[in-house]
Amino acid sequence: LNIPSLLDEEDLRPKRKGTKLPKRSMNAFFIYRKALDKELQNRGYYDLRMRVKVRYAGILWKNESREVKDICQQLANKAKKLLEQELNSTTNYCMPTSQPVVSDDESPSNSVYYSLESFTPNEYLYSALNNEILPYPYSENPASYPPEFFMQFF
Known part of the structure; x- marks a missing residue:
């Protein structure tokens, strides 16, 4: 799973729910899960239930290497900075x-x-x-x- 190539900055940007920004940014596991979700869609698995995807992501996450988890953590830190910028620019x-x-x-x-x-x-x-x-x-x-x-x- 090549996470940096699957996710761009727009995927890390906070998504508004109505007019509100989220209170927290995505953590490393959510970044991993989002990348996995994109990879599954790229392979044509559009109709998998979220319950199946989350369970699958959890099993894979437990067995991932330290390098992949570090990459996800770096992307999570970037997502946190993007959220902070968005919160600071929104009055x-x-x-x-x-x-x-x-x-x-x-x-x-x-x-x-x-x-x-x-x-x-x-x-x-x-x-x-x-x-x-x-x-x-x-x-x-x-x-x-x-x-x-x-x-x-x-």
Whole structure:
């Protein structure tokens, strides 16, 4: 099994599920399994069940040489770097501006000022519906948000 010739950089790149990137990159065994899957397809075995392929890959992996496992580990490290690059280049937040956001009537009560110093990227929420930055600290627990935060969605 010639793994480097079977897999290119696109195979190592993280695949999005909807709009989300995976949290972890592929490990050495998954790289090996992906290469084996491609080899089986190249030989015309398109209709094998995943259960059979995984079992077959596990048996082969246990008996593989140290060199093949090292190659897979190097490719897994490369996949990890690609995922980190993708995560760093993808911004899931909108940076606040130091310019005021002022309503049409220009009244001071309706203007909201946010400075770059006052928030870090994960300390505020961005409301896509109202196109504004909300001064609520980010939390994994939805119960920590005030009711008015949720009212914007209704």
